[in-house]
Amino acid sequence: MPRKLNYLNVSWPLDFTSLFPEQRALLVEIGFGNGDYLVNLARTRPDANVIGLEISSQAMDKAERKISQLGLRNVRPIHSTAETALAHLLPPESVTEFHINFPDPWFKKKHSRRRLIKRETADMLASRMVKDGTLLLATDILAYAELAHETLSSSRGLSNTLGTPWARDLPGRFRSKYEAKAYREGRRAYFFLYNRNSTAVAHPAIIKELDMPHLFLYSPLDAAALVARFETSRGRHGDIHIALLRAYADPRRDAAVFEVVIEEPTIEQHTMISLSPRERPGEYIVKMTGLGHARPTAGMHRAVAAVGDWVATQDEGARVLERKLRG
Ligand SMILES: C[S@@+](CC[C@H](N)C(=O)[O-])C[C@H]1O[C@@H](n2cnc3c(N)ncnc32)[C@H](O)[C@@H]1O
Structure with missing residues (x-):
């Protein structure tokens, strides 16, 4: 069975040659x-590669099982x-x-960001589409259709290929589970079909990894004493939200790990940041761990800084010695 993929264990950007045996047009389904x-897309379009x-x-789990049973590559x-x-x-x-x-x-309203x-x-979407690429959207909710019409019809780089804001039927279309349910319940869908026109659009660059964040500090308190003082805290740094949730000590090694959740506009990570002793007494290094395939984003840099700054406030003699951080 192929390796299970998630946004943290694949390369940024994706390396298509490692995902597919042959390089072909790429179809992407969002929320499958x-x-x-x-x-069905993969079976009926052997000329294309499909990402869900x-x-x-x-x-x-369900999709991986179906794909593996059918041996689709x-x-x-x-x-x-x-x-x-x-x-x-x-x-x-x-x-x-x-x-x-x-x-x-x-x-x-409070969920509208999602x-x-x-x-x-x-x-x-317009930036990531090839010229003449297509965008198909279906919904069975009129208010959502109205909103989608407003957004898509005013999108630079996208043109509506239908003569009307939406169609109520796309003949020959394979019905998704939600679509079949809507039909059973007497609701017909609103379909949108746009293509990528030749208007130039902005191409925000792929957000890649930064260097591994770490910092060195001095603390008269050892790791166990620090963990004993730990309390959950949350902080906001511009559009990055960081929660320091829990801390665990390893007194034998005079080390600790801090469980963190880092929310950035484009990504969320839940991982551990470690504090380990250096050779000189009282000196520690704070750095990200690879747990949960954590990646060194701007938010991760902020989170390592947040742990270091927290330790530095726990004793008058404690201080950060050197930061290998962005910003
Ligand atoms: C209402 S269901 C529709 C499922 C399927 N497309 C169908 O028509 O039967 C919406 C799906 O989108 C997924 N989803 C919601 N927000 C998403 C996001 N931001 N990115 C990817 N998938 C998302 C949900 O987990 C859910 O499976």
């Missing part, structure tokens, strides 16, 4: 749910939000077709 539409993006682990599901994939995984002008079926509406179809995402 039970995977039936994804599998999903945030649900259950959906990932031109399709790879990746556990990733669409937003993370657009910023870190998919280079400009790399995608021939995007398929988005029945995205979650997220209508509550809504897929919004200005930033539409601009990223």
Whole structure:
């Protein structure tokens, strides 16, 4: 069975030669749910490679099982939000077709950031599409259709290929699970079909990894004493949110690890940052660990700084000696 993929264990941008035996046009389905539409795309389009993006682990498991049972080699599901994939995984002008079926509406105001179809995402979709590439979107919610129409029809780089804002039927289309359910319940979908026109658009560069963040500090308190004082804390640094959740000591090694959640606009990471002794008494190094395939993003640099700064406030004699950090 092929290696399970997620946004943290693949290269940024994706290395397509390592994912697919042959290099072909790339189709991407966002939010593939039970995977039936994804599998059908791969089976009916042997001329193409297919990537599926999903945030649900259950959906990932289901799709991986179906793909493996059928022995399909031109399709790879990746556990990733669409937003993370657009910023870190998919280079400009790399995608021939995007398929988005029945995205979650997220209508509550406090959830609106999670809504897929919004200005930033539409601009990223246009950037990542090849010229003449297509974007297919289906929804069964009128309010979402109206919003999508407003966003897509005003997107630089995208042109509506239908004579109307949307179609109520696309003959011959394979019905996804949500679509079949909507039909059973008497609801018909709204379909959008856009193509990438020849208007130039901005191509935000792939956000790549930075150097490994670390810092050196001096602390009269040992690791166990630091952990005994630890309390959960949360901080915000511009658009980066960092939560220091828990700390665990390893008194035999005079070491500790700090569990952190780092939320950046394009990516979220949940991992550990370590504190280990250096040769000189009282000196420690704080650095990211590779746990959970953590990646050195700007947020990770901030999180290592946050742990170092916290240690430095725990005793009058404690201080950061040297920062190997961005910013
Ligand atoms: C309403 S379901 C539709 C599933 C499937 N496309 C269908 O039509 O049957 C929406 C799916 O999108 C996934 N999803 C939600 N937000 C996402 C995001 N930001 N990136 C990728 N997938 C997402 C959810 O986990 C869920 O499986």
